[in-house]
Amino acid sequence: MTNLDMPAHKLVRNALLGKRFLEIIQDAIPRGSELDAVRLAWVTITYCETPNDRGQTPLLSVDVNSLQRAMLQCAEVGLEPSVGGACWIIPRGGKATFQMGALGYIELAMRAGARRCWADVVYEADGFSIKRGDSPGLDHELTNSWHLPGRNLDFDHRRLISIEEGGAGKALGAYACVELEDGTVIWSAMSESELSMARASSKSKDSPAYKNWPDQMRIRSAIARASKLWPKKMKIVVSEDNASPAMLERLQAIETEAAKSLPEAKPQGGLDAILEENTPQEPPKLEEPEADFDDVEMMQDG
DSSP: OOTTTSOHHHHHHHHHHOHHHHHHHHHHSOTTOSOOHHHHHHHHHHHHHSOOTTSOOGGGSSOHHHHHHHHHHHHHHTOOBOTTSSEEEEEETTEEEEEEOHHHHHHHHHHTTOSEEEEEEEETTSEEEEEOTTSOEEEEEOSSOTTSTTOOTTOOOOSOOOGGGTSOOSEEEEEEEEEOTTSOEEEEEEEHHHHHHHHHTSTTTTOTHHHHOHHHHHHHHHHHHHGGGSOGGGOOOOOSSOOOHHHHHHHHHHHHHHHHTOTTSOOSSTTTTSOGGGSOOSOOOOOOOOOOOSOOSEEOOO
């Protein structure tokens, strides 16, 4: 059976569970991470095979090579893709693309040595002030409580209820703060107009994430901006365009080899020709990752 008549889900599984591909994934995972290549592969497969809110599975129809690259990028930052989680794999123009989420940036900051990291969206009903000068800082006070209509604990603010109606009103901007080991707090704030400009310049500006989790995308932009001010040792280098050149070179080598083994068909994915005996047939039992946005502030244990 060639990749032309192979079922989409089997094509994806063969591509992501090939022995040599998993070796590359394992080498890409950061040292000390609890993540392993087989688990990441099955999490990614489950992610691809789970229907969206329209009952569709678009990631099963993307170019398999691009899906491999997206999974490789997940491996390099040591994060698992999940809906509304630390990172996503998004179908765009027939290809899979990697995208970092707000919680992903926060987790990477904590790994890099931050004592704590927090972020939020400012709404019209809030009290908010920024202080410049020799003691810069910001102050955010929530008016009334978290339980305002349209301001739920899950940070879902798609229902923008006006202040007059007892709601939080419109979003005014977002901010992100990180506390270093010495107690120094580095922060950055972005107005709603700046957030809109950041989205307009992004390759992911049409991502469904902006519709489904608008506040998380605002927070994501604020954290990405704040990370530019962090100390060098904490710099988070995340490329949403491609994986590292060294890993890509290894991946391209086995893609070329796999393509040569299919002379009768133009391969859509590089690793779908790998023999089935090299593919684990049953997924390990995985705990379903929770997409929980309640804890935007993440503190280092101990």
